[in-house]
Amino acid sequence: MLLSEMKEGQSGRIVRVGGSGVLRRRILEMGLLKDTEVYVEKYAPLKDPIELIVKGYHVSLRVEEAAHITVDSLR
Amino acid sequence: MYQKRLTIALAGNPNSGKTTIFNNITGTRQKVGNWPGVTVEKKEGTINRYGYELKIIDLPGTYSLTPFSIEEIVARNFILDEYPDVVIDIIDASNLERSLYLATQLRELDCCKVLFALNMADVARSRGIKIDADKLSELLDVPVVFTVGNKNEGVEALLKKAIELGESASDVPLQRKVKYSKDIENSITQLQGFIENRAECIPYNIRWTAIKLLENDRIVTERIAEKTGNNCQAILQEVKTHRKHLTARFNDDPEIVMTDERYGFIAGIIKEVQTTSTRQRVDISRSIDLVLTNRFFGFPIFIFFIWAMFQLTFSLGSYPMEWIGSAINLLSTLFDLLLPDTLIKDLLINGIIAGVGSVIIFLPNILLLFFCIALFEDTGYMARAAFLMDKIMHLIGLHGKSFIPMLMGFGCNVPAIMASRTLESEKDRILTILITPFMSCSAKLPIYIILAGAFFSTKAGTVIFSIYLVGVILSVLTGRLFRTTLLKGADAPFVMELPPYRVPMIKSLMIHMWDRSKMFLKKMGGIILVGSIIIWALSAFPRNPRYSMDYESEIKKIQASFTVAIASADAIAREGIEKKRDQAVAELLNAQRAEKVEKSYMGRIGKTLAPLFSPIGIDWRGSVALLTGFVAKEIVVSTLGILYAVEEETGSEAIQNALISSGMTPLSALSMMLFVLLYIPCLATVASIRRETGSVKWMFLSIIYSTLIAWLVAFLVYQGGRIITGLS
Numbered sequence: 001m002l003l004s005e006m007k008e009g010q011s012g013r014i015v016r017v018g019g020s021g022v023l024r025r026r027i028l029e030m031g032l033l034k035d036t037e038v039y040v041e042k043y044a045p046l047k048d049p050i051e052l053i054v055k056g057y058h059v060s061l062r063v064e065e066a067a068h069i070t071v072d073s074l075r
Numbered sequence: 076m077y078q079k080r081l082t083i084a085l086a087g088n089p090n091s092g093k094t095t096i097f098n099n100i101t102g103t104r105q106k107v108g109n110w111p112g113v114t115v116e117k118k119e120g121t122i123n124r125y126g127y128e129l130k131i132i133d134l135p136g137t138y139s140l141t142p143f144s145i146e147e148i149v150a151r152n153f154i155l156d157e158y159p160d161v162v163i164d165i166i167d168a169s170n171l172e173r174s175l176y177l178a179t180q181l182r183e184l185d186c187c188k189v190l191f192a193l194n195m196a197d198v199a200r201s202r203g204i205k206i207d208a209d210k211l212s213e214l215l216d217v218p219v220v221f222t223v224g225n226k227n228e229g230v231e232a233l234l235k236k237a238i239e240l241g242e243s244a245s246d247v248p249l250q251r252k253v254k255y256s257k258d259i260e261n262s263i264t265q266l267q268g269f270i271e272n273r274a275e276c277i278p279y280n281i282r283w284t285a286i287k288l289l290e291n292d293r294i295v296t297e298r299i300a301e302k303t304g305n306n307c308q309a310i311l312q313e314v315k316t317h318r319k320h321l322t323a324r325f326n327d328d329p330e331i332v333m334t335d336e337r338y339g340f341i342a343g344i345i346k347e348v349q350t351t352s353t354r355q356r357v358d359i360s361r362s363i364d365l366v367l368t369n370r371f372f373g374f375p376i377f378i379f380f381i382w383a384m385f386q387l388t389f390s391l392g393s394y395p396m397e398w399i400g401s402a403i404n405l406l407s408t409l410f411d412l413l414l415p416d417t418l419i420k421d422l423l424i425n426g427i428i429a430g431v432g433s434v435i436i437f438l439p440n441i442l443l444l445f446f447c448i449a450l451f452e453d454t455g456y457m458a459r460a461a462f463l464m465d466k467i468m469h470l471i472g473l474h475g476k477s478f479i480p481m482l483m484g485f486g487c488n489v490p491a492i493m494a495s496r497t498l499e500s501e502k503d504r505i506l507t508i509l510i511t512p513f514m515s516c517s518a519k520l521p522i523y524i525i526l527a528g529a530f531f532s533t534k535a536g537t538v539i540f541s542i543y544l545v546g547v548i549l550s551v552l553t554g555r556l557f558r559t560t561l562l563k564g565a566d567a568p569f570v571m572e573l574p575p576y577r578v579p580m581i582k583s584l585m586i587h588m589w590d591r592s593k594m595f596l597k598k599m600g601g602i603i604l605v606g607s608i609i610i611w612a613l614s615a616f617p618r619n620p621r622y623s624m625d626y627e628s629e630i631k632k633i634q635a636s637f638t639v640a641i642a643s644a645d646a647i648a649r650e651g652i653e654k655k656r657d658q659a660v661a662e663l664l665n666a667q668r669a670e671k672v673e674k675s676y677m678g679r680i681g682k683t684l685a686p687l688f689s690p691i692g693i694d695w696r697g698s699v700a701l702l703t704g705f706v707a708k709e710i711v712v713s714t715l716g717i718l719y720a721v722e723e724e725t726g727s728e729a730i731q732n733a734l735i736s737s738g739m740t741p742l743s744a745l746s747m748m749l750f751v752l753l754y755i756p757c758l759a760t761v762a763s764i765r766r767e768t769g770s771v772k773w774m775f776l777s778i779i780y781s782t783l784i785a786w787l788v789a790f791l792v793y794q795g796g797r798i799i800t801g802l803s
Contacts, residue, residue, distance in 0.1 A: 022143050023568045028334045029139045030570050031173045041361075045373045046466035049569055055172045058573040060462050062469065065568055 003061075003069040004050070006040045012071030013037050019068035031055045032069065078128045081241040082157070086150060086181060087165030088174055089136035090455075090574035092194045094118075095224035096165060097133040098586055100234065107590040116496065117149075118590075127238055132159065138173070140180040141330075142294050145501050151294075154187060155279060160241040163233065165192045168199035168206055168221075169575075171349055175341045179253050182215060185280040188240045191219045192233050197226075198575075203352035211348045225580055252282075253340045255333060258324050262289060262317040269313050270299075273306040288314045289321070290330040360455075360575035368459050377463050380456070381482060384447040388440055389486045389517065395439035403432035421615055422608070430607020430706065435596070437489055437759070442592050444483065444490040448497065449587035451479075453579035457497060458571060465569055471551050472558030474498060474569070477507040481550070484514025485543075488760040492767050493591060502562045505768050506554060509777055512756040512764075513550035515543050518708035522751050525712055529731035530741040538745070546752050549784065561776075606758045610706050613677040620674035626667040633659050669718055677702060691750060691789035692743030701750065707757045742800065746793040753785035 006012055014036045017027055031054050032038065039053040048063045087093040097105075101120025118133040134153060135146035142148045154162060164181050166174040181189050193208060212219040220236050222229035254260065266285040270277065277284055277299065287295035288310075296314075300307045321329040367376055407424045414420040451457040457476065465475030476498050483491035491511050498504040523542055527535035637656035641649050672678050681699030688698040700714040712730070719733035734744075755761070755778050765774040 023570075025141060025330065025334065026143065026568050026570050028331060028338075029141060029176060030572075031176070031338065033335055033338050042364075042368065044368065044462055044466065045370045046463075048466040048469075049462060051368070051462065051573060055170075057170050057173060058575075060458075060465075060569065060571050060573055062465065062569040065570065 001071060001073055002067050003038065003040075003052075003071050004063045004066040006071065006073065008040055008042050011037060011039045011074040013074055014069060014071050016070040017068060018070070019065070023065060024068070027061075027065070027069070030059055032059075037074070038071065078123070079126065080128045080130065081161065081238060082130045082132065082159040083237050083241070084132045084134050084153060084159040084162045085165060086134045086154075086162055086177065087136060087194075088138055088167060088170070088177060088572075090572060091136065091165045091167040091170075091174065092224040093136055093165040094133065095580065095583060096192065096194065096222065096230060096233075097131065098583055099224060099227050099230050100131055103586065105586070105590070107593075124234055125238055129234070129238075137177065139177055140184070141290075142292065144499060146499065148294065151184075154181075154184060159187055161188045161190055161237045163190045163192055163237060165194050165222075165224075168193045168196045169202055169204060171199075171204070171206060172338075172341055172345050175344065176337060178215070178217075179337050179341060182217065183253060183286065184283055186283070188243070189217050190233070190237055190240055191215075191217050192222045192229070193219055194222045194224050196221045197223050205350045205352075207348045207350075211344065214344050214347065225577075253337055255336050258321060259289070259329065259333065259336070262321055262329075266313060266317055270310060273303065273310060277302060286333070289317060290333060291318065291328075363576050364459070364573075367456070368462060373463055377460060380451075380460075381479075384444070384451075385482075385486060387447060388444045388483075388490070392439040392443050396436055399436050399438065400432075403428060403436070407432075418615075418618070422611060425615065426608050426611030427604065430611065431604055437487060438592060438596065440487055441490045441493070442588055444486075444494065445588045445591040446584060448479070448494055449584045450579055452497065453577065453583055453587075455574045455576045458573050461571065462573060469569075471510075471554035473506060473554060474500065474503045477503060480507050481511055481514055484511040484516060486517055488512050488514070488516050488756055489763050492760065492763040495767060505773060506557055506562050508764055508767055509557060509773070509780075510550040510553050512760060512777065512781055513546045513553065513753065515546045515752050516708065516760075518757070519751055522708065522711050523748050525715075525730055526734070526744045526748050529734050530739070530744040538748075542748050542752050545749065545788070549753065549788075553780075553784075606762075607706060610677075610703070610758075613680070614672065614675045614703065616676055617674070620671060622667065622670055622674075626663055630660055630663050633663070665717075672699065672714070672717055687786075690794065691786060692740070692746045692793040693750065693789075694737065694739075696737070697739075697747055701747075701754065704751070705755060705758055707759070708751070711751065742793055742796040745796070746789040749792055750785045750789040753788060754782045755785075756781065 001012075003012065003014075014032060014034055016034065017024060017032060019027070032052075036054060041051040041053050041058060043050055044060075049060045050063060050066050051058055051060045053059075085093050085097055097118065097120070101122055104122060105118055105120040107116060107118050116135070119131060121128060121130050123129070132153065134150040137144070137147045137150050140147055140151045142151055153159070162181060164178050166178060178189075178191065191211070193206060193211075196206070199206065208219045208221060211217075218236055218240060220229055220233045222233055224230070255263065263282060263285045266288065267281050270285060270288075271281060279295075284295060284299065288299065296311070299310060303310055318329055321332070325332045366372055369376075407428045410420065410424050410428070414423070448457075451460065457479075460479065461475030463475070464478040468475050468477050471477075477495070479497065480491045480494040483494050488511055491514070492508050495504050495507045495511070498507060520539075523539045524535070527538045531538045634656065637652060637659075641652050641656070644652055673682075678699055681702055682695045684698050684702070685695040688694070688701075693701070696715065696718040699718060700711045703714045704711040715734070716730050719730060719737065739747075756764070761774060761778060764777050765771060768774065
């Protein structure tokens with residue numbers, strides 16, 4: 001499933017980071033890599049962006065950006 | 076005495092406590108400016124310690140050295156081109172894995188000595204994270220020092236270590252490197268050999284150059300092309316072949332694979348140096364966020380904070396503003412009394428003091444605003460504000476953080492434009508700066524009040540509100556227009572860290588506040604001074620225009636005629652006659668003042684421009700008033716007062732009456748209000764646009780665009796309105 005489809009409180013393991021160019025590289029450099037575990041902390045009040053916990057820190061992504069990331073749902 | 080010098084650069088992720096350490100080292104001896112050519116803040120400070128003169132440079136906070144954002148380019152170029160003796164990488168110990176990404180890149184550069192500061196070790200410990208510093212130091216071949224920035228622990232040790240490192244024999248071959256997988260390493264080695272054979276004078280480490288070329292690094296590719304001349308094509312061809320080969324091998328771009336492998340390398344290190352106890356503690360920061368970015372309370376709280384900031388900046392700020400205002404008045408009165416009536420005096424009072432005074436008066440606003448912004452940034456709330464607002468701002472093609480500068484624009488555009496510094500992406504920043512002037516600033520309000528009050532009486536409030544609304548709508552449209560044309564490209568990706576909340580340090584807040592304000596005073600001062608003098612000269616010359624009548628003798632005549640009447644009248648009647656006389660004299664004086672302005676260069680320009688203004692329903696008096704509004708919008712009303720020869724003390728009602736009797740219609744008043752809303756911002760704003768965009772180009776674009784839009788909107792409303800009212 002896509003990261004943007006996950007619900008608050010769900011965890012997943014990243015399978016693939018799609019997209020292209022700057023955005024993709026930036027996402028990877030922030031530590032959202034293949035096999036990394038992500039936890040969906042919350043959605044912003046207007047349902048966009050998403051707040052994630054990755055490698056022990058909090059990061060936010062726009063929903064459209066999160067849609068480039070494929071994950072395996074863990075729980 | 077001769078002193079040994081060392082240059083030490085501080086690198087690190089945003090929120091790693093880098094600035095705190097920098098503040099602790101340099102204290103108040105810091106200089107804040109911009110990096111050459113770009114509007115990224117450059118901070119440096121020089122201190123004398125242990126017999127050395129240490130020049131400390133605070134590099135922009137970045138997550139990596141991949142040259143995508145301007146901050147990363149600045150940081151990397153500094154290390155590559157300025158050869159600092161030591162680079163201290165400030166690492167957030169509670170966030171080791173991500174921090175090490177930048178660290179490995181710094182290590183890979185291999186052109187300077189690197190030292191790690193494991194900062195916020197206390198936070199890490201409280202989260203149950205233990206780091207084996209010796210092991211880390213050994214694995215990466217880099218000295219490591221523990222620091223706690225906000226308690227000033229370990230900073231002296233860090234400096235000592237940096238000096239020691241700076242003095243140590245250079246060119247110690249580094250043993251430990253990021254090792255990539257076999258295919259990539261093969262390509263790196265081959266490319267390294269290929270370059271070495273063909274180019275002698277590559278200023279960088281060859282391995283690093285090879286890696287960057289494989290990663291398709293735009294800047295390194297350009298530089299190599301410059302340096303290698305004839306062999307350039309061969310090298311680039313070779314790089315292409317390798318990239319093709321690797322892309323086929325991994326089924327992905329080499330730079331992506333290498334990012335992945337760097338993290339793999341880091342994961343290996345983490346496994347060896349970091350132990351995390353599984354005991355879960357209460358995460359205070361997360362609990363705070365449960366409230367502050369809550370689905371229901373998030374926005375109300377945000378609005379409250381913004382309201383509080385506005386109140387603090389503009390309400391509390393209005394008191395010191397008044398004091399400064401009276402001080403300026405006192406000063407000009409003093410000069411008025413002390414100096415003889417000369418041109419110099421006029422220049423001093425009406426040019427320099429009035430002009431510079433109109434800028435200095437913003438100082439309290441700016442100090443308070445930057446205090447609030449520093450508070451938001453240092454606590455970590457700014458990231459949350461962006462998180463909340465991003466959805467809305469993204470619709471205009473802007474970043475969540477653009478909201479605060481735009482909102483501040485309703486108060487005063489000058490601090491608002493300066494507040495856009497909080498935006499990381501340069502495009503976002505410029506776009507925000509360009510649309511902020513459409514937020515109607517508080518200085519324009521008196522103009523609306525006079526005009527709307529005179530022509531719309533009971534509906535004045537609604538009209539003024541709609542004017543504000545038009546400003547907002549046009550800023551949105553402008554944002555979209557520029558985003559699709561001049562500042563093309565998607566807005567910066569919103570991959571933003573939400574750092575843990577922290578208690579801000581007073582010292583940090585103060586330094587931050589003072590730095591920005593100092594910059595405001597210094598840089599604005601010059602432009603404003605010159606601008607005010609020019610405007611003054613335009614309205615002060617010619618000194619003695621040929622008046623339509625001889626006011627002086629006319630006044631004398633009146634006085635003489637009244638003197639006789641007064642002498643012959645009794646005590647009670649005398650008072651009334653005296654009043655009449657004063658009124659007659661004042662009327663003449665006002666008429667003279669009005670004529671003087673009319674005949675000044677400014678007035679002539681206004682009259683010349685009148686044909687441009689008549690299609691939008693503004694007469695020559697209005698156009699002169701609008702011209703003087705370039706200095707500051709506050710002046711528009713007083714110029715109108717002078718031109719309509721209204722007595723100064725009688726206030727706005729007299730001007731309103733004069734406006735009505737001058738033949739202005741509600742429609743032309745509306746058109747004028749819209750024009751005021753949109754046309755060229757004041758001198759101080761223009762100066763800050765120039766300053767914050769770093770180019771005259773954007774400044775002129777802003778001036779021309781806004782004035783053009785103002786005229787068009789006013790034209791459409793006025794002419795359209797005339798057609799509609801003509802029909803009905």
